[in-house]
Amino acid sequence: xxxxxxxxxxxxxxxxxxxxxxxxxxxxxxxxxxxxxxxxxxxxxxxxxxxxxxxxxxxxxxxxxxxxxxxxxxxxxxxxxxxxxxxxxxxxxxxxxxxxxxxxxxxxxxxxxxxxxxxxxxxxxxxxxxxxxxxxxxxxxxxxxxxxxxxxxxxxxxxxxxxxxxxxxxxxxxxxxxxxxxx
Amino acid sequence: xxxxxxxxxxxxxxxxxxxxxxxxxxxxxxxxxxxxxxxxxxxxxxxxxxxxxxxxxxxxxxxxxxxxxxxxxxxxxxxxxxxxxxxxxxxxxxxxxxxxxxxxxxxxxxxxxxxxxxxxxxxxxxxxxxxxxxxxxxxxxxxxxxxxxxxxxxxxxxxxxxxxxxxxxxxxxxxxxxxxxxx
Numbered sequence: 001x002x003x004x005x006x007x008x009x010x011x012x013x014x015x016x017x018x019x020x021x022x023x024x025x026x027x028x029x030x031x032x033x034x035x036x037x038x039x040x041x042x043x044x045x046x047x048x049x050x051x052x053x054x055x056x057x058x059x060x061x062x063x064x065x066x067x068x069x070x071x072x073x074x075x076x077x078x079x080x081x082x083x084x085x086x087x088x089x090x091x092x093x094x095x096x097x098x099x100x101x102x103x104x105x106x107x108x109x110x111x112x113x114x115x116x117x118x119x120x121x122x123x124x125x126x127x128x129x130x131x132x133x134x135x136x137x138x139x140x141x142x143x144x145x146x147x148x149x150x151x152x153x154x155x156x157x158x159x160x161x162x163x164x165x166x167x168x169x170x171x172x173x174x175x176x177x178x179x180x181x182x183x
Numbered sequence: 184x185x186x187x188x189x190x191x192x193x194x195x196x197x198x199x200x201x202x203x204x205x206x207x208x209x210x211x212x213x214x215x216x217x218x219x220x221x222x223x224x225x226x227x228x229x230x231x232x233x234x235x236x237x238x239x240x241x242x243x244x245x246x247x248x249x250x251x252x253x254x255x256x257x258x259x260x261x262x263x264x265x266x267x268x269x270x271x272x273x274x275x276x277x278x279x280x281x282x283x284x285x286x287x288x289x290x291x292x293x294x295x296x297x298x299x300x301x302x303x304x305x306x307x308x309x310x311x312x313x314x315x316x317x318x319x320x321x322x323x324x325x326x327x328x329x330x331x332x333x334x335x336x337x338x339x340x341x342x343x344x345x346x347x348x349x350x351x352x353x354x355x356x357x358x359x360x361x362x363x364x365x366x
Contacts, residue, residue: 043230043231043360043361044230044254044257044258044361045230045254047226047227047228048226048230048231048249048251050291050292051234051247051249051291051292052284052289052290052291052292053236053289053290053291054284054286054287054288054289055288055290056287056288058287059286059287059288060285060286060287061284061285061286061287061289062287064234065286066231066234068231071227071228074227075227094360101235101237101244102243102244102343102344102345102346102347103237103242103243103244103248103344104237104239104241104242104243104244104245105237105238105239105242106235106236106237106244107235107236107238107290108233108234108235108236108358109233109234109235109360160285161285161286162285163285164285175291177226177292178226178227
């Protein structure tokens with residue numbers, strides 16, 4: 001233990017903010033066995049990356065999709081072109097409402113349906129765990145029990161939809177204008 | 184100048200954050216004549232309130248609508264049910280893209296089209312100015328020149344679409360789930 005106290009203060013203060021983000025992610029939303037928890041309050045405090053709508057109720061991704069991540073992850077992506085270790089992407093999918101508004105016939109989001117969560121892992125922390133691979137942790141939650149990851153494993157429940165995005169580290173970054181421009 | 188330095192430090196520290204938000208709004212995005220400027224960087228640092236889509240190109244509100252406000256305004260609304268003085272609402276409207284994704288046929292946002300901005304004003308700061316009334320400042324910007332408010336006045340270019348929301352202080356708050364629930 002003594003060695004911990006010999007680290008110079010200046011060095012401790014120089015630890016970059018990104019390390020803190022990964023630290024928070026892997027203590028708060030990922031436990032030591034690799035179980036991923038759905039973050040709370042992301043709508044109010046995280047950055048909105050982008051949205052899209054799948055209006056066909058028979059489509060696999062039916063609903064209103066909103067994607068959020070930590071503000072620090074956006075900043076780092078704008079600097080480096082990569083999501084840093086500890087980045088959490090929350091894709092919230094809600095059911096659709098529709099009707100005639102003053103702006104015209106519109107589609108909007110109603111109650112929660114499911115959430116997909118990805119957690120960036122540069123270190124291969126959980127080898128052999130079916131929810132971790134390709135540099136990410138992957139999880140799926142349903143509105144009826146948002147505390148339970150119902151994915152059977154990322155190769156079964158997540159990867160197929162992401163294959164076109166493999167060259168972009170499995171994320172459709174080109175659809176997130178927040179990553180490219182100040183506004 | 185001497186009087187400034189006689190304000191007790193404890194009192195200075197007790198100035199609520201909301202006062203700072205209004206102060207920043209009315210110095211940074213609203214000049215002393217009531218001219219409203221389009222805020223920058225709201226996507227990365229402000230809270231996403233909600234989105235909706237108007238897919239008919241002939242509709243008055245055609246496009247993908249994303250609405251953002253300051254995190255402090257959300258916190259205050261959750262506490263009081265009202266947007267505090269200095270709240271800025273940015274409604275970004277972008278053109279639509281569409282196509283078959285792995286999730287199904289989808290609609291998404293492409294390049295910027297226009298922005299509508301509302302600025303909460305509890306004090307009637309700019310009486311007689313055509314861009315201010317009903318407790319808000321109102322502005323409209325186009326992508327070709329986002330530094331110019333092209334609205335001819337809020338009664339002409341803004342209010343008609345907001346009449347159904349008059350009982351909610353002119354804002355469609357029921358469509359913004361972020362205002363109601365932690366996530």
